[in-house]
Structures are given as structure tokens and as C-alpha cells.
Amino acid sequence: MMSSMSLSRMLRAASVCRTMSTATKLTAVEVNDKTGIATVTLSRPPINALNVELLHDLYQSIKEIENNKSRGLILTSSNDKVFSAGLDINEMYRPDKDRARLLWTKLQDVWLALYGCALPTAAAINGHAPAGGCLLATSCEYRVILPQCRIGLNEIQLGLVPPIFCMFNFLNVLPRRVAERALVQGRIFTTEQALQIGLVDDVASSKEKALEKCSQFIATFAQTNPLARSLTKLKFRGADLQRFESERTNELESFLEFIDHPQMQEDLGIYLEGLKKKNRN
Numbered sequence: 001m002m003s004s005m006s007l008s009r010m011l012r013a014a015s016v017c018r019t020m021s022t023a024t025k026l027t028a029v030e031v032n033d034k035t036g037i038a039t040v041t042l043s044r045p046p047i048n049a050l051n052v053e054l055l056h057d058l059y060q061s062i063k064e065i066e067n068n069k070s071r072g073l074i075l076t077s078s079n080d081k082v083f084s085a086g087l088d089i090n091e092m093y094r095p096d097k098d099r100a101r102l103l104w105t106k107l108q109d110v111w112l113a114l115y116g117c118a119l120p121t122a123a124a125i126n127g128h129a130p131a132g133g134c135l136l137a138t139s140c141e142y143r144v145i146l147p148q149c150r151i152g153l154n155e156i157q158l159g160l161v162p163p164i165f166c167m168f169n170f171l172n173v174l175p176r177r178v179a180e181r182a183l184v185q186g187r188i189f190t191t192e193q194a195l196q197i198g199l200v201d202d203v204a205s206s207k208e209k210a211l212e213k214c215s216q217f218i219a220t221f222a223q224t225n226p227l228a229r230s231l232t233k234l235k236f237r238g239a240d241l242q243r244f245e246s247e248r249t250n251e252l253e254s255f256l257e258f259i260d261h262p263q264m265q266e267d268l269g270i271y272l273e274g275l276k277k278k279n280r281n
């Protein structure tokens, strides 16, 4: 039989962390009642490829956390090897046109919500983060990565033109010259390289330690007026958000045109096949 001691300990633990009522299917949201920090966990096995549904759930989670006045938001993954593999290439290869439109619109919505989030945001990058995975991480204000991970915006290697928000994210984090070179070369960085150029702020030896470091970053704002903080953040990011708004329709149409091109489809098919072949050999 369970002792009253262990029962009370369990009840105490249960009261510290609670799952948000509207936690969605492909993202789990947990709020620490002690710190007020919400953790969003990407949960689309096997590699958190960003499809319409995951992007939809992620957007809902970010908005819910923002509206519930949490103290901060941490983004992480349920997979212990991959933070996110980026956009689900199956959504771009031989796509249903309406769904492709929805995919891009949802990606844009997520970027707007995360980059412009009023709360302090941090990413505990507990696995590889290529392309869209890197986009999510660099939309946050602070990043901690685990050893032996790879991170970067490699779109150009797939023949894709990095959209404008990729540029904003890199310019916000890296010196201009480094950002430009990384994007035009489609560089994927190791953990050590990412730390050295400043693409990430810190390295942690485990997911738990990465989450702890993210919480510590968010706690640095405990004494700061939240409105003053969010307005100051907006002063830094507002011009990017405005330029994005003015170009979002054009970027959507360019994306649709781009993936409609026969050569693009052929390249995406070869790339996808290469990823699958890796597992067959």
C-alpha cells in the first residue's frame, strides 16, 4: 500500500506541472505552476516533420500560452535525436495544391506567432534541427543545444530559395556576413560550430539540463515589467514583422509556383528517395 508520505509527495509533484486543457495532438503543452513557464513539445514521430497538422497545433499552442499569460515559452521535442526535420517534404512532393497553400500559410502563421511572441521564448534543441527545425529554434530568443547535433538552414541545397523569414532569423542572431554566407552555402553546423558562431547560446549534456538552462534564461526577466519587455522586443523585431506582412502574399505565390515547377518536383523526388534509401542500405 502506498504510504501517506509518498502520496503527498506525488500530489505535490502533480500540482507543480499541469498539462494545458487544450493541449493538442501533435504538440504537448505543460505549464510549471511554480515558475509559470510553459513547455511546448513537438510530438510528431518519427522526426517532427512539419506538416499542416503539426504547424496548426504548434500555432494553437503558442497562442494559447501567450493568452494564458505564462511567464515564458520553451520549445523542445519528444524525439531524443531530432528536434525537427523541417518541412515535411511529402507535403511539397506531388502536392495537393490546396494543402500546399495551407502548409505555407501555416508556416507563415507559426513564424509570426513565435518570432513576434510577447513572452520570453527559448528552444531546448535536443536533436538535429535542419531547415524548418532551425527556423523554429532561431525564432526564439535563446537556444541551448545538445552535443553531436546538426543545425542550419540548408534550403539552398535542396534547390529551394530561403524565404525572407529565414533571413530575418539569421540576421537577428548572427553577424550579417556570417548570416549571408551560411544561407547562400546552405550550411549545416555541428554543435561546436553553432556555439562558436553564436547560432546557439549554450550547450547542455542532456535534455533536462537544456530545459533547465532555458528556464534560467526566462527567469532572468522575473523582475522585468512584462509589458515593457515585450514592447522592447517588438521594437527590435517590428520592422521584420512589418516587412514580412507586406511580402507574405508574394512569398506564398512564389512558393506555390516554385514547387509546381517540374524540375523542382524531380529534385524533391530524388532528395526524398535519397533519405529513404539511407535506411534501406
Ligand SMILES: CCCCCCCCCCC/C=C/C(=O)SCCNC(=O)CCNC(=O)[C@H](O)C(C)(C)COP(=O)(O)OP(=O)(O)OC[C@H]1O[C@@H](n2cnc3c(N)ncnc32)[C@H](O)[C@@H]1OP(=O)(O)O
Pocket: 046, 047, 049, 081, 082, 084, 085, 086, 087, 088, 089, 090, 128, 130, 131, 132, 133, 154, 155, 160, 161, 162, 163, 164, 250, 251, 252, 254, 255, 258, 272, 275, 276, 277, 278, 279
Ligand atoms: C519566397 C519563397 C520562394 C520559394 C520557397 C521555396 C521553399 C522554401 C522552404 C523553406 C522553409 C523550410 C524548408 C524545409 O524545412 S525543407 C526540409 C528540409 N529538411 C531536411 O533536409 C532534413 C532531411 N532529413 C534529415 O537530414 C534526417 O532525416 C534527420 C537528421 C532529420 C534525422 O535523421 P535520422 O537518421 O534520425 O532519421 P532518418 O533520416 O532515417 O529519417 C526517418 C524517416 O523520415 C524521413 N524524413 C526525414 N526528413 C524528412 C522530411 N523533412 N520530410 C519528410 N520525410 C523525412 C526519412 O526519409 C525516413 O523515412 P523512412 O523511414 O521511410 O525511410
